[in-house]
Amino acid sequence: xxxxxxxxxxxxxxxxxxxxxxxxxxRFPLSLRLVEEMxxxxxxxxxxxxxxxxxxxxxxAYARQLCRKKVSRNDIWHLDEVVISIGGRKH
Numbered sequence: 001x002x003x004x005x006x007x008x009x010x011x012x013x014x015x016x017x018x019x020x021x022x023x024x025x026x027r028f029p030l031s032l033r034l035v036e037e038m039x040x041x042x043x044x045x046x047x048x049x050x051x052x053x054x055x056x057x058x059x060x061a062y063a064r065q066l067c068r069k070k071v072s073r074n075d076i077w078h079l080d081e082v083v084i085s086i087g088g089r090k091h
Contacts, residue, residue, distance in 0.1 A: 017044060021051050022058045 017039075024035045032048035032050050032055075039046050062075060 013044070018054050018058060019062075021046065022054050022062055025051060025055050026062060033071070039075060 021039060024030060024038060025032065030038075032051050034078055035051050036046060036048045039051075085091070
């Protein structure tokens with residue numbers, strides 16, 4: 001199997017815009033038309049069909065990149081606690 005690197009060459013938009021559109025589509029439960037509208041609000045005119053093509057081309061590479069990220073020992077997690085008083089009793 002040939003493992004080629006996905007290239008942004010010959011695309012009208014720069015790689016950060018393509019990456020942002022693919023990220024929006026796969027990270028949140030958004031339709032292609034909603035991603036199109038969100039980009040339009042930023043002044044980027046792209047059709048939903050173009051976003052679909054980007055998702056098919058760059059989506060698998062994005063998914064591999066997410067799976068490759070491993071939890072390290074340096075990751076810090078914080079748990080916030082909330083205490084409220086109801087009827088004089090703390091909950």
